[in-house]
Amino acid sequence: MNLDLAILLAPFVAGLLVLATHVPLGAQVLRRGIVFIDLAIAQIAALGVIVAGLLDVAPGGWQVQLAAAAAAVAGALLLTWTEKRWPEVQEAQIGVLFVLAATAGILLLAKNPHGGEHLRDLLAGQILWVGFGQLWVPAAITALILALWFGWRERLPRLGFYLLFALAVTVSVQLVGVYLVFASLIVPALGVRQHAEARRLPLAYAIGIGGYALGLVLSSLFDLPSGALIVWCLAVLAVLAHASSPRRSAA
Template sequence: MIDILLVPIVLVIILVMLHSYFGMEILKRGIIFTDLAIAQFAALGSSISLGYFHEEHFYLLTLSFALFSAFLIAFASTRKLHLEAFIGILYVLGASGIMMVLSHSAEGMEHFKSLLASDILFTPPMEVAKSAVIYAFIAIALYFIYPKLSGFLKELLFFSLLAITVTSSVSLAGVFVVFVLLIAPPFVALSLNFKKPLLGSFIFGWFFSISAITISYFYDLPTGYSVVFLGAFLTALVVLAASKKALEN
């Protein structure tokens, strides 16, 4: 059992740490669906690779589409428009594009399901190691380069690094898993007013993701969807319990 669970647990520990940071920044900006939009464009790139190129140029297409959406969001953030609405349009554009590309593929729906939430229980250790190296470089860029920039360049670097992160994460875990790991941990940490919200995000994210992996193993449930369900369920409960009643007019 330990041999099977060790790799996915190491994977979610890494994913939670980097994604919680990005999620905290996204919540501060008030653009919640940014990661979903970028993830959908990354998934669109991988779908095009599957549908038209027999999975050739997989990473290149996935990353290119993710970076393109990141550039659009970074540019839009410097304009006077309803940014959340624009990001929502990008999301449905990517989602509809995926369905159109995969509509004539015999393996289309299976690929679509794995794009939403992969069975991370059987993730190859080498893939986890490759992603860990990528995430390490992203963390270095966020720590040393990002604070020194300003304006459009700062936004472009942030969303580009998010796009690279999402590209690796979607291929490993799926769109829904990426979203819940990005938003749920910081959402809970901020709602509970932790003195160290990022550390609180790590703890909550590790708790529900490792619990979901263990439950999915013993009850033969799809691992990715188990992580999404438990993370979303616990987040909804905690946030509602911690919230105050809205003032009546």
């Protein structure tokens, strides 16, 4: 077993950037009852990355970011329209959109000899290989999202929420992958839902930070996939937080 904390620092900072926006957005998603929106938007952003790759756009360049953002915004606009048109089945529509985006990615990469590997990277992510040079733009966008969210969230219309959400997911999915984006959004929010209102946000951040730190350390020690292990660490900490909630204990 070998542990090099210096190697884990940049991936951990990437995780903190994802958590910074996804923890408060996750609470809102859970409140609105549209849990699978994150998976859908993340998968659509990933589809944008796949299309950019098929057009021979250099990986990691601004053109890829633009393609992912354009796809995510298109998905957000579509979901805004479907929520207005058929609000009673919005969750089902989100699920259908996720399946369509996922299968479109499979079809587009069917003839690519490295398609399976590319899909795996988009889903599970490659957080362990994130470097500090990749984090400057996500850090700036994260600061903008947080400023808009904490300063204007009460006045954000439905479209504003979806667009802000799409921007957050676009930044996150290329850093940590679809699975970790979803887990970062939903798992901490689930773990704290029975705690007092004032404790939920700090406790959700604690679950997220602990999950990323523990997952990265364990993945380095035991040479296991980082993204998958972080998801499990987040889930375990969320279960412990839920089990220790006052309302749960009272019940």
